[in-house]
Amino acid sequence: MHSTTSELNWSGTVTYTAERVVRPTSLDEVADVVARAPRVHGLGTRHSFNDVADTPGVLLDLTGVPTDLVIGDDGTTVTLGAGTRYGRVAPELDAAGLALHNMGSLPHISVGGAIATGTHGSGTTLGSLSTAVRALEVVGPDGSTRTLRRGDADFAGSVLHLGLFGIVTRVTLDVEPAYRMRQDTYGPFPWRTFLDHAAEVHAAGYSVCAYTRFGDEVSEVLVKSRVDTTEDVPDTLFGVPRLPGSPGNDHHTARDGSVGPWWDRLPHFPIDSVPSHGSEVQSEHFVPLRHAAAALDALRGLADRIQPHLHVAELRTMATDDLWLSPSQGEDTFCIAFTWQKHPEEVAALLPDLEARLAPLGGRPHWGKMSSLDGDAVETLYPRLPDVRALIARTDPHRTFASAFGERVLRA
Numbered sequence: 001m002h003s004t005t006s007e008l009n010w011s012g013t014v015t016y017t018a019e020r021v022v023r024p025t026s027l028d029e030v031a032d033v034v035a036r037a038p039r040v041h042g043l044g045t046r047h048s049f050n051d052v053a054d055t056p057g058v059l060l061d062l063t064g065v066p067t068d069l070v071i072g073d074d075g076t077t078v079t080l081g082a083g084t085r086y087g088r089v090a091p092e093l094d095a096a097g098l099a100l101h102n103m104g105s106l107p108h109i110s111v112g113g114a115i116a117t118g119t120h121g122s123g124t125t126l127g128s129l130s131t132a133v134r135a136l137e138v139v140g141p142d143g144s145t146r147t148l149r150r151g152d153a154d155f156a157g158s159v160l161h162l163g164l165f166g167i168v169t170r171v172t173l174d175v176e177p178a179y180r181m182r183q184d185t186y187g188p189f190p191w192r193t194f195l196d197h198a199a200e201v202h203a204a205g206y207s208v209c210a211y212t213r214f215g216d217e218v219s220e221v222l223v224k225s226r227v228d229t230t231e232d233v234p235d236t237l238f239g240v241p242r243l244p245g246s247p248g249n250d251h252h253t254a255r256d257g258s259v260g261p262w263w264d265r266l267p268h269f270p271i272d273s274v275p276s277h278g279s280e281v282q283s284e285h286f287v288p289l290r291h292a293a294a295a296l297d298a299l300r301g302l303a304d305r306i307q308p309h310l311h312v313a314e315l316r317t318m319a320t321d322d323l324w325l326s327p328s329q330g331e332d333t334f335c336i337a338f339t340w341q342k343h344p345e346e347v348a349a350l351l352p353d354l355e356a357r358l359a360p361l362g363g364r365p366h367w368g369k370m371s372s373l374d375g376d377a378v379e380t381l382y383p384r385l386p387d388v389r390a391l392i393a394r395t396d397p398h399r400t401f402a403s404a405f406g407e408r409v410l411r412a
Contacts, residue, residue: 007021007043007046007059008046009046009047009048009049010045010046010047011049011279011280011281011342013049013281013342013344014048014049014050014051014054016043016051016053016054016059017051017054017055017056017404018041018054018055018056018057018058018059019056019057019058020058020059021043021058021059021061022058022059022060022061023060023061023063023064024060024061024062024064024065025064025065025066026065026066027065027145027169027170030060030062030065030139030167030169031139031143031144031145032143033058033060034060034139034140034141034143034166034167034400035142035143036143037057037058037400038057038400039055039056039057039058039399039400039401039402040055040057040058040059040060040167040400040401041053041054041055041057041058041059041060041163041401041403042059042060042062042082042112042116042163042167042168043059043060043061043062043113044061044062044063044082044083044109044110044112044113044114044116045063045085045108045109045110045113047106047109047113047368048113048117048368048369049281049282049283049368049369049370050368050369050370050371050405051403051404051405052117052162052163052367052368052403052405053113053163053368053403054403054404054405055401055402055403055404056404060167061083062081062082062083062110062112062167062169063083063084063085063110064083065081065082065083065169066081067080067081067084067088067089068080068081068170069089069092069093071096071098071175072172075097075098075175076174076175076176077134077172077173077174077175078093078098078172078173078175079135079170079171079172079173080111080170080171080173081169081170081171082110082111082112082115082168082169082170082171083110083111083112084110084111084112085107085108085109085110085111086100086103086104086107086108086109086110086111086114086267087107087108087267087271087272087273089111090103090107090262090263090271091261091263091271093175093178093263094178094261094262094263097177097178098175098176098177098178099175099176099177099178099179099262099263100132100173100175100176100262100266101126101127101132101174101176102120102121102122102123102126102127102128102129102132102207102266103121103129103262103263103266103267104119104120104121104129104267105121105122105209105267105268105269105314106267106268106269107263107267107269107270107271107272107273108269108273111129111171111173112168112171113368114129114130115129115130115133115159115160115168115171116160116161116162116163116168117160117162117366117367117368118130118160118323118325118326118327118328118366118367118368119366119368120316120318120328120335121207121266121316122202122207122208122209122316122317122318122335123206123207123208123317123318123319124199124202124203124208124289124317124318124319124332125319126206126207126318126319127318127319127320127321127328128318128321128326128328130159130160130321130323130326131319131321131323132173132174133150133159133171133172133173133174134149134150134172134173134174135147135148135149135150135171135172136148136158136159136168136170136171136172137168137169137170137171138158138165138166138167138168138169139166139167139168139169140166140395140396141166141396141398141400141401145169146166154391156322156323156324157323157324157325157384157387157388157391158391159323160323160324160325160326160367161325162325162367162403162405162406162410163401163403164392164396164401164402164403164406164410164412165391165392165395165396165401166395166396166401167401178261178262179226179228179262180226180227180228180259180260180261180262180265181206181224181225181226181227181259181260181261181262181265181266182224182225182227182233182257182258182259182260182265183222183223183224183225183245183253183254183255183256183257183265184205184222184223184225184233184242184245184255184257185220185221185222185223185242185243185245185255186220186221186223186236186237186240186241186242186243187217187218187219187220187221187240187241187243188217188218188219188220188240189201189210189217189218189221189238189240190216190217191215191216191217191218191300193238193239193240194210194212194217194218194221194296195292195293195296195297196293197238198292198293198296198315198334199289199290199292199317200238201221201237201238202289202315202316202317202334204221204223204237205223205224205225206224206225206226207224207266208221208222208223208224208316208317209221209222209224209268209314209315209316210222210314210315210316211312211313211314211315212296212312212313212315213306213307213310213312213313214296214299214300214302214303214306214307214310214313215303215307218315220243221237221240222255222268223237224265224266226262227259233257244256245257248264248270250270250273251269251270251273252268252269252270253265253267253268253269253270279341279342280311280339280340280341280342281340281341281342281343281344281347281370282337282338282339282340282366282369282370283337283338283340283347283351283354283365283366283369283370283371284335284336284337284338284365284366284369285335285336285337285338285354285355285358285363285364285365285366286318286327286328286333286334286335286336286363286364286365286366287333287334287336287358287361287362287363287364288331288332288333288334288361288362289317289331289332289333289334290331291334291361291362292315292334294361295334295336295358295361295363296315296336298357298358298361299336299354299357299358301357302350302353302354302357305350305353306338306350306354308346309340309341309343309346309347309350310338310339310340310341311339311340311341312339313336313337313338313339314336314337314339315334315335315336315337316334316335316337317332317333317334317335318332318333318335319332319333320332320333324382324384324385324387324388325367325382325384325385325388327364327365327366327367329382329384337366344370347370348370348372351370351371351372352372355371355372355373355377359377362381364381364382373409374408374409375408375409375410375411378409378410379411385410388410388412389410389411389412392406392412
């Protein structure tokens with residue numbers, strides 16, 4: 001095991017307050033640390049932009065625990081170590097003739113961290129990465145391991161868990177037969193054209209993402225389609241032309257209509273890359289899909305304050321689910337993801353006004369990104385929050401896995 005006393009998140013903007021960070025290399029070591037530590041919390045690939053993964057006690061970095069990939073006998077599930085990065089496991093699944101239903105834009109994030117925070121890819125008919133979970137192996141406060149399975153009474157409250165119910169060590173995911181994909185780019189969309197057709201644009205492919213800086217246009221729409229062979233795609237989308245695109249390079253996957261494996265088209269970045277250099281901070285905000293146009297128009301009213309600090313905003317969609325802490329709980333969702341320049345103080349000052357504009361539309365923040373919303377605001381957004389608190393009280397009565405984030409934002 002390796003431990004240290006000082007760690008930063010990926011962008012270098014959050015300093016963890018834990019007394020030490022421990023990197024176990026086996027499940028037995030994980031159980032031993034949990035059983036001995038009065039306060040402990042799981043840590044993934046440090047891609048959160050707030051203190052959701054912090055603790056005053058011991059942080060457990062699970063990226064050193066072996067993947068130990070096990071494909072289910074019927075070929076519909078795969079079980080693996082929660083600290084595994086998507087970029088590590090995806091090609092191995094494909095080689096076995098299998099695929100995940102979705103991936104995030106960043107392939108270097110850990111499976112367990114993505115699930116814990118509700119991280120997602122894009123697709124109006126696709127659930128977040130958390131919705132693929134069939135089962136979780138969780139180390140409880142006494143160091144013993146329990147297994148939670150889909151269909152269990154508390155399962156929907158335990159999947160998107162923010163690290164508050166225990167240390168998730170292994171995850172069983174739904175998989176399907178491997179498929180191939182292409183990416184095509186359309187643009188630019190005049191602002192009003194995009195808003196008039198926002199839901200339809202995002203239904204134009206298996207997975208669709210759009211980009212804007214809140215000026216007069218949505219600069220491009222990236223349509224990711226499932227195909228068996230190269231097929232013709234429309235030359236225009238709502239009158240907007242298809243662009244030549246570009247082959248893959250060190251900075252992004254191929255966007256020229258060429259066909260490749262699912263794992264090399266679903267993410268925006270190459271599977272073996274760590275994109276950017278951390279020179280950014282992020283916030284992300286979710287509203288019901290039916291409010292997409294209203295949300296974008298409301299935020300465009302802040303364009304003069306947004307643009308000086310913005311790299312780009314990515315627009316995505318996510319299918320509804322029943323997970324208690326999911327931003328998509330109850331309704332298909334429109335996601336507005338801001339990649340800000342590394343101006344954390346300026347972004348923090350802007351977020352209260354930005355989120356106030358989304359509040360009448362039911363705006364929910366991403367759990368792992370910057371937000372100004374406090375416990376009062378969050379209370380109104382998640383009807384199952386009392387059940388979450390009750391579940392925490394049952395599974396962790398001595399608050400071994402408590403965090404400042406949980407206490408401040410969930411009051412749990």
